[in-house]
Amino acid sequence: MIFAYNKEHVGDTLLIIVADDQGMKQGVERKGDVAKITTEDGRIVGWNLFSISEKMVIEGNGQVTLSNDQLQTINDWIHEAGFADTLLADDEPKFVVGYVQTCEPHPDSDHLSITEVAIDQGKVVQIVCGAPNIRKGLKVVVAKPGAMMPDGLLIWPGELRGVASTGMICSAKELQLPNAPKKRGILELPQDAIVGSAFTK
Incomplete structure (x- = not known):
């Protein structure tokens, strides 16, 4: 799982990449500030979390590392938005x-x-x-x-x-x-x- 953040060029959005889309067409389901990205065969390949600075401080630029507490905050946010998915820690x-x-x-x-x-x-x-x-x-x-x-x-x-x-x-x-x-x-x-x-x- 890759966490990426670049406020200057992408905006205040945390990109979470969980799998390779293998060149397949992507679909997006957005609920509030949480967007789930899936391939045409239904695999989840990523998440976009908008206005992330309202939830946490992201240190660094490009690929970033999140703490377990931050990951829990993200999972709570995903669930509050109405998604049943849970992201697992990958250390x-x-x-x-x-x-x-x-x-x-x-x-x-x-x-x-x-x-x-x-x-x-x-x-x-x-x-x-x-x-x-x-x-x-x-x-x-x-x-x-x-x-x-x-x-x-x-x-x-x-x-x-x-x-x-x-x-x-x-x-x-x-x-x-x-x-x-x-x-x-x-x-x-x-x-x-x-x-x-x-x-x-």
């Missing part, structure tokens, strides 16, 4: 340290690689990566599904050239780190970085 970090266990050339590309990357809780995911410096044995930053990149890009499971890819291996530039190198390539972390630990700027 799982979306940017984590990963370890590249395998790295093989993509069969249908001269620059893509297919990797298996260990992330949190012993889980291994397949990620297609186009960085020239990707290789087996690296510690890297993985943006997991449900992450929002600093530029607003949302990360969801997908395919690249017909191969499934779950998440993204990030460069310093994509993470908007200070003094990020201009040349292409993922961020290589120190070997003592702990796999599965949250990555923060």
